[in-house]
Amino acid sequence: MLSEANMPVSGLRSSWCNPIHVGVLLVITGLPSLSLSMSTLAQEQPARLKQPKRPVSDSAILDQAKRLIRVGDPQSALSVLQQADLQGANASDIHAMKGICLALLAKPVESEAEFDQAIVLHPNHAPTYFSSGLAYASFNNLDRALDRLATALKLDPKLPGVRYNYALVLARAGKFAESEEQTDLELKSTGAKTESVLELWRLKARDAYYQKEWQKTIDAYRKILKLNPDNPEAYGAIGEALFSLNRSEESQAALEKAVALDPDNGAAHAFLGKLYMDDGRQEQATAELEAALRLRPNDQEAAYRLLRIYHRNGDSANESRMKKLLEDLVASRLAESQSESKATVLNNTGVELEKEGDLNGALNYFDQAAQADVTNLVFRRNAALILCKLGRTEEVIRRLRDILTIDSDDPETLQILAVAKEFSANDPGWKLTLPSAESAH
Numbered sequence: 001m002l003s004e005a006n007m008p009v010s011g012l013r014s015s016w017c018n019p020i021h022v023g024v025l026l027v028i029t030g031l032p033s034l035s036l037s038m039s040t041l042a043q044e045q046p047a048r049l050k051q052p053k054r055p056v057s058d059s060a061i062l063d064q065a066k067r068l069i070r071v072g073d074p075q076s077a078l079s080v081l082q083q084a085d086l087q088g089a090n091a092s093d094i095h096a097m098k099g100i101c102l103a104l105l106a107k108p109v110e111s112e113a114e115f116d117q118a119i120v121l122h123p124n125h126a127p128t129y130f131s132s133g134l135a136y137a138s139f140n141n142l143d144r145a146l147d148r149l150a151t152a153l154k155l156d157p158k159l160p161g162v163r164y165n166y167a168l169v170l171a172r173a174g175k176f177a178e179s180e181e182q183t184d185l186e187l188k189s190t191g192a193k194t195e196s197v198l199e200l201w202r203l204k205a206r207d208a209y210y211q212k213e214w215q216k217t218i219d220a221y222r223k224i225l226k227l228n229p230d231n232p233e234a235y236g237a238i239g240e241a242l243f244s245l246n247r248s249e250e251s252q253a254a255l256e257k258a259v260a261l262d263p264d265n266g267a268a269h270a271f272l273g274k275l276y277m278d279d280g281r282q283e284q285a286t287a288e289l290e291a292a293l294r295l296r297p298n299d300q301e302a303a304y305r306l307l308r309i310y311h312r313n314g315d316s317a318n319e320s321r322m323k324k325l326l327e328d329l330v331a332s333r334l335a336e337s338q339s340e341s342k343a344t345v346l347n348n349t350g351v352e353l354e355k356e357g358d359l360n361g362a363l364n365y366f367d368q369a370a371q372a373d374v375t376n377l378v379f380r381r382n383a384a385l386i387l388c389k390l391g392r393t394e395e396v397i398r399r400l401r402d403i404l405t406i407d408s409d410d411p412e413t414l415q416i417l418a419v420a421k422e423f424s425a426n427d428p429g430w431k432l433t434l435p436s437a438e439s440a441h
Contacts, residue, residue, distance in 0.1 A: 058090040065097050074104040092122035096131055103135035111135050126156035134165060142173040161194035164203075171207055180207035198227045205237065214241040214395075232262035243271055246398035251275060266295030270302050277405050282309055293325075300329050301374040308406055326375075343373035350382060351437050362386050362437070377403055381412050382437040388420050396420040412438075 061084045068077035078101040084094045099114035115132035122128060133148030149166040152159060163186045170179035183204045186193070193200075205220035218241045221234040228234070239255035242248075252275050258268040273288035286309055292302045307322035350365030366383035373379065384399040400417045403410060 058084045058088050058094065062090065062093055062097060065101070069101065069104070074101040077101050078105070092118045092125065092128065095121065096128045099135060100131055103138055106139075108135075108139040108141070111139075124155055126152045126159050126162070129155065130159060130162050130165070133169070137165075137169050137172070142169060145169050146173060163189070164193070164195045164200065167203060167207075171203060171210070174210075176207040176210040180204055180211075183207065198224065201227065202233075205234070209237055209241070212244070214244050217241040230261055232258050232265060235261060236265055236268045239268060240271055243275065244395050244398055246394045246401070248275055248278070264295055266292045266299065269295065270299060273302065273305065274402060274405070277305060277309065278401055282313065285309065298329060298332075300326065303329065304374055305406065343369040343376065343379060346372060347379050347382065348439050350386075351439050354386065354437050359386050359390055363390070366437070377407060377410060377413070378438045381410075381416060384413075384416055384420075385437055388416060393420050 061080055065077040065080045068074070068080065078098060081094055081098050081101065084090070086094060095114045095118035099111045099118060102108075102111035102114060112132075112135075115128065115135065118128045119125075119132070129148045129152035133145045133152060136142070136145035136148060146166070146169055149162065149169060152162050153166055156162065163182055167179045167182035167186065170176075170182060183200055187197070187200050187204070201220055201223045205217060205224060208216035208220050218238050221231075221238045221241075224231055224234045235254050235258035239251050239258055242251035242254060252272065255268045255272045255275070258265055259272065262268070269288045270292035273285045273292055276282075276285035276288060286306065289302045289306050289309075293299055293306065296302070303322050303325050307319060307326060310316075310319040310322060346365050346369035350362040350369065353359075353365060354362040363383055363386040366379055366386060369379040370376075370383060380399060380403050384396050384403070387393075387396045387399065397417065397420055400413050400420065403413045404417075407413070
């Protein structure tokens, strides 16, 4: 449901693409916190002009640059910094502040050069590495960002905000297990934090979600609900996690709460549609899937499920509408990325990984294939098969029930379901009856 590279199915919003945070950058330079409005600055300037010129210290220049950045004028701040003495005691801070200005002005090459010079002059100063890491992150250069943030953390583990931002960029880079580890350390820390406990739990919950660690996802989002009782993201994520664990009744309650708090959550509507469809509540399923499709017009799975419902009900007009929509969606997807071919390649890569014993890698590829071509049940069955071999029986049964709501007589699905139930009953011979993953052509 969550993702940054492939946007969450659930529509949960990520904060990992936020632009460089001015307040954090300024605080970590070690300069005093200042707050000054544009009108105050305007009032100060005439008074300064009337006074005789006198040398301005580098620390005063830094303070003035900081004020200008705070009121949203990094270009003027950069101009002010040109007056500073780059041979003086504050030269490293001057270069770092220039790096901040240039980052805010979206000039990555120039910003990098200034930060590199600052580090040369003061090689063990954690705040400079921190600022540089945030600048790299703002330019989406995540490898360099992580390198700089890791160095800052090593130099000063208690630097406010450093561990949280390191965890944030790790998550943005798809390193969710490492991100969660850093978030846990930050939650246990007794030091001052620049971020709220709520945001820390939110990051931890998302990390667990991305790793498909459903119980940890539920636990973390429940912690969020204690801090923020009406958080729609939490209810939506808990609902999906419970859905994946085949705890339908609990899932339904959470998802209904999610759509009550956020009626525009297309993913929650889609999951409710699946639950109602599975339970034979066709009218409610239709309403939820139509809502999901209205909110997410490219949701092929919602369209396909509606097609099946309308076909079974003999509603030829709506069946034709869904057929046309699916044809348009498939044509569009094929024009963009040749989805069917892509799905076949992804699936066959998963088959090879399974042969090599990499079951988690195979599951990832089978899931990607199922998302690329929602009408091909082979990819869904292969994913369920791997989950069965991994011992994740509740998820297997949930996924197989989903397939059977689309095609109730699919023999391969019924076979895997029977094996999964044997596994649940602790039958020692269950593994011998599992079919092999299917290649696609």
